[in-house]
Amino acid sequence: MADVQTLALAPPQPAPTAPRLGRLSAYFGTPGNTLISVLSIAAVVFIAKLAFGWLVVDAVFSGNGETCKAASGACWPFVAQKLRYMLFGFYPYDEQWRPMLALLLLFAAFLFSMMPRFWSRGLLLGWILLVLPVLYILMAGGVFGLTPVATTSWGGLPLSFMLSFVGLTLAMPLGIVLALARASNLPAIRVLAVGFIEIVRGVPLISILFMATVMLPLFMPEGVTIDKLLRAQVAIILFASAYIAEIVRGGLQDVPAGQYEAGSSLGLHYWQVMRKIVLPQALKKVIPPMVGLFIGFFQDTTLVTIVGLVDFLDTVRSAIRDPQWQGIAVLEGYLVAAAVYFTFSALMGAYSRFLEKHFRTTHA
């Protein structure tokens, strides 16, 4: 689903080819250009007026479904009343500080990881051994006096973030192994890796989710059941690992062959060459496309709503369908959801561009 390749390939932007004209003549230089400018301005003004009217002028700021039905603008009481449900779904009301805290912790850990100066091998381990277990304990409870909350009650924004963050973190090592296997000179291992990667990349994510939620239980020995959320998470990890493997492969190909040879001639064996010489160089190169991949996967987690998990898009949709607000606040609900997704994706996109610049200036 993730349009990985195009994101990955977005090249560093050279100076625009078209020479910039003088300030005013850029807009009104030729008759054609003037026409374009006038039309653009008209379009912007029209849309801005429409949006302002709907969002502010005609909008309802207090009241209930009935007041909203009478008005033609946006229905903000709906958002106010339903926001908590949209964010956390059916998570027990009194315990909702826990998913909130988990979300903040996740953001903090993520901000920390975004800074290039903290990048090290320990970071990935820190995520896997420290951040993820703490998140799990916060959400699931059962220890330290926290009330246990079954995964079937998890929902909303924390679920969306966990599926994508946890998915990508755990897919990373798997993807690297797959990429190494694909670049291996042992034919059998190469064929297995290519087979896995190409099959996963050739089918839609939804089919892998279906497989995990509907088909996988039949492959388990009797009496063994895996939590449904965990099954969807595993599906996302497997799916992501194939795409990560392709990106890492690109990074591996960029490492000059001389590096491998130099490593071998020093007497290092395969794993030492990889760990100490090749991977550190290759992984640095693939970080910007990896961020692009992350944006895609963050959006793709919305598909879990089709297999019955209550992610953020799903809680928004059921808020829209609430009998009290039925047919009244459809646009408002989707707008809130779109705003949240847009904000995070756009921030990640900006980060990806920052990284590209950072690498161009520091490791040219």
Place this chain on the structure above:
Amino acid sequence: MKQALLSICAAALGLTMAGQASAAGTLETVKARGKLVCGVSLATPGFAAPDDKGRMQGFDADICRSIAAAVFGDGDKVEFVPTNINTRFQALQSGEIDVLSRQTTHTFSRDASLGLDFGPTVFYDGQGLMVAKSLGVTSAKELTEAAICTLPGTTTAQNISDFFRAINGKFELVVFESPDENRAAFYSGRCEAITSDRSDLASIRAVANNPDDYVVLPETISKEPLAPAFRQNDSNWGDIVSWSVWLLMAAEEKGITQANVDEMLKSEDPDVQRMLGATEELGKMLGLDNNWGYSIIKSVGNYGEVFERNLGEGTRLGLTRGPNALWNAGGLIYSPPIR
């Protein structure tokens, strides 16, 4: 990297083991776990839908509670797992849930080919059609050439196709994956009619902006006996599910209610004494406590109370008992003798 991989393996293994249940009978598994895991629908008011405090309410949910009460003496020892029509049977087959109480029709092919068995019918239903009153339609036969909204893959789509084939009429079938989408499309006028089980239609009608604008047509185009389901080849567990349901029905027949169950313990009626565990030891034969019947009624009340509380005329669904009245009141609800 190797350490990282090892720790992942360990974590994955740990999670699998945590989810591991013994291959013993379902009753032992449930008892060892300390709660019943019951598959219900996601949000069908009247059958299973969480209230404002997140507590699952509804007819199907109360069936789950009565089974939990029989096993644990406490109707709240249930974990409700929302299932959709794709995942409900697989959830049962794989052991993810112990019992499926989700408006599921008992049919031959499901019984024979899906690896499950059905308990007694808890609700006699039939497929109907609902239209807007303004359409002026009084019979489903007038709906030729109309667009009809439905959910995929249930028996519903087949029944409606069969119905129109029989009267040689054409229609446009609009199929939605989610009940929400289905309902919204109908209310916005994308379809003239919506078809589902009559009880489900009542539930859909209940959430309309103005329920009185809609009418359920008189035709019932199929038989839909809704029953709880459980994995086959576990007859002890099957007995527990079945007799928990039958006890609800028998209690109504004997006039035992949630309010008077404590007094009824002192009843002279030998049937009542047996049901509530005052005499004989029927519960033990199922591997349950002897006061299993008492616990069920104490938790949820009798069949009539469960019905009225969730579906009856006092609720937004406003269903009459109809075929779901007791056998001695002209209905089909009939419990074998509890002795």
Place this chain on the structure above:
Amino acid sequence: MAFLHDMRFRAFFYQVVAIGAVILVGWTMFSTASGNLAKQNIATGFDFLSRPAGFVITEAAIAFEATDTVGRAILVGIANTVKVSLLAAILGTLIGLAVGIARMSRNPLLARLALVYVELLRNVPLLLYLFLWYSLIILILPPVRQALNLLPGVYLSNSGLVVPAALVESGGGALLACLLGGAAAAFVIRRVFTQKRVATGRSNHGALIATAAFVLPALVLWLAGGVSIDWEFPTAGKFRLTGGLHVRPEFVALLFGLALSVSANVAEIVRAGIQAVSKGQWEAAAALGLARAKTMRLVVLPQALRIIIPPLTNTYLTVFKNSSLAIAIGYPDLVMVSNTVMNQTGQAIETIAIFMGVYLALSIAISLLMNWYNAHVALKER
């Protein structure tokens, strides 16, 4: 123990272990599954494909009745998937090309607007857009009984767009032959004229003549009365419009959503491709006196195409796979039909295997086709 340090032995050993592990896992899963299925008495096998489906599919790219087999129902699903992905790819490419060129415009206003368009589409999940488009269609447009009558015979409502259908009464075969013959003639003429232009350096009217060669035979046939077309106008039925050609809202929402997401990606790809063409090409073209638009069309785009094709292939593969989101808004694509079949038969493994296999096969086919095209436009060293 020296053989343990032998590289060849190690290589052999690792491979045997890897293959062995895969076979072991596969075999264990297979045997547990078949054991589970047998023990729980769950039906297996592909017999269900030849049973009657029993449900109707309203939007079918190939004819389908409830009495047809399950196998044919799945075929309908495949045809529907191919139809919507193909149209979305074409539509999206055209929009994307325009937006991509607008991104490179010298007018900063237009360039900014194009950027906003791309960012809005790329930063919000496609599934959300699909729900939004579909909700907007069914909530904003009037119900079919109050359908907007846009033109005679053209109605728009929340049940979709209805336009008059052209029913070819007779001469259909002749018309088809004329169109095909015209297309072949146009192709040959264009080639010849292009070669001549390249050889002589003089511009000629190849494109015009080729178009005429394509259109004329069919036009002559039609004017001569060799083909009679009956226009079937939609009429108000009891509940909705009967007759005519129906474009349903589920299809429109999906097509629209997919095409827009393709267009945003194509716009970015086109921009990157154009930027990759060296600046000297623009300057050389300007020195030859070519206008900007002509430079773009004749000099820059053909070169950019080589850079564009590989990422474009991925975009097309993505739209093909994303068409599976149809299930969310009720368009009967392959996944949706399979899902219905899965619910009716309870045979999850077989059904999921079928649709995954179909996706895989078609994905590979698209890749091969695009690779062939890429080789075709690649720089040929002379």
